[in-house]
Amino acid sequence: MRRIGKALVPGALALILAVACQTVQTTHGGAVGIERSQMMMVSSQEVEQASSKQYQEVLAEARKKNALNRDAAQVQRVRRIADRLIPQTTVFRPDAASWKWEVNVLSSDELNAWCMAGGKIAFYSGLIDKLKLSDDEIAAVMGHEIAHALREHARERISKSVATGLGISVAGALLGVGQGGQDLMGQVAKVTFELPNSRLHETEADRMGVELAARAGYDPRAAVTLWNKMASQSSGAPPQWLSTHPSHADRQKDLSDYAARVMPLYEQARASRS
Template structure:
């Protein structure tokens, strides 16, 4: 069998082993059990709590906890929330039910609905099993590159090394980064629905990302970024807000009216 065909056959076999579907119907590659990802998430979370200062203000902690609790009540399970005293405007959620919010985010998310946009987005990553996807795609790509290198045999000297370097760059730009952008866009859509079901106004999501755009200044070209550009993200949200608004009204009618301050 031709070497190139052998690579294709082996990669196809790997991908078909763990074919799954995301909450929006997108095909997913998931090679690892959820329990392994939960252990990795818990270990990373514990390390972050040891290395990053934790916010001591009860007012700030109560506010963030209130928003996060309203979101996670719609998901079930047990979630741990930590506010980190750090100026970066960011948050994260990890497999195993771990949420981290940096105090710098509170300068950009100016009300509870805008904060719910970010927390809903991060929780959506966990619900959609994006962590497993990312680890699996990186594992599959690295395995393919190693296989290609082994088959190439390294007999071409500098030319062979240059080809492998180009192949690695192509894999990074052509596979891993766009794949991550797909996850980010999906988390926006799922998070929008999640915040609406919790009783937060989905229209605040656009205001949040407008704030993010103003605060971030210049950003890399979208095709070299793991995240959608601000304009692309806002356009996608505007497309999906009409679908989320009925869920928001249902939540309000059912008495889900968060008042986190």
């Protein structure tokens, strides 16, 4: 009987996986033409809920350390740029207009920024201060990170972890309750703070990011100058959290090519704002 019981478990899990697995197109292609379909095994709702909880924990911890939104002028600057970028997200996915966007600045020397599922954005003061970022360069960073959220790259990576049996429990991931819900929060934290994105995800975010910036009236070519500044701070190589990005030369070329592609959008946006 025990053998039979054990034999049923993999079959049951396989059935759950087959039912849960779905192929989705998270975004429209936009001018940059992102058309890849994605395999998902965790729902958007589950990842967004876990991300929201994880985000609030990060903010609470920063608040305890007096590291949350300390520089009012800097916070206002970052949020002003976000206010121009966020409306452009509907080009890629109309439902992003209904996301509960949040934008906060954390006082830290880290060269970092991220956007969790559902539009939970954090900028680190060190990124702005150490690199002396222009508004165009802040928009380049933010557009890139927002693109990760629009494409649901975190959900895709968590789904891959589930499929390979290396991450959260399958049942917990699918139900989003109990210990599984806690594990899902842990996976959100891991893919946000610890694991670098794949080259494919970074390339998608780069291309979508320059389009978002251009549509918001920010110079998309700033993505190239931003990357040069990042490399200069890390002895010619990207920081560890960017370790699987494309090579410096390849990335520069791709960013330059796609910035040129969206320059007409930038010119239109500038004209409409003048």
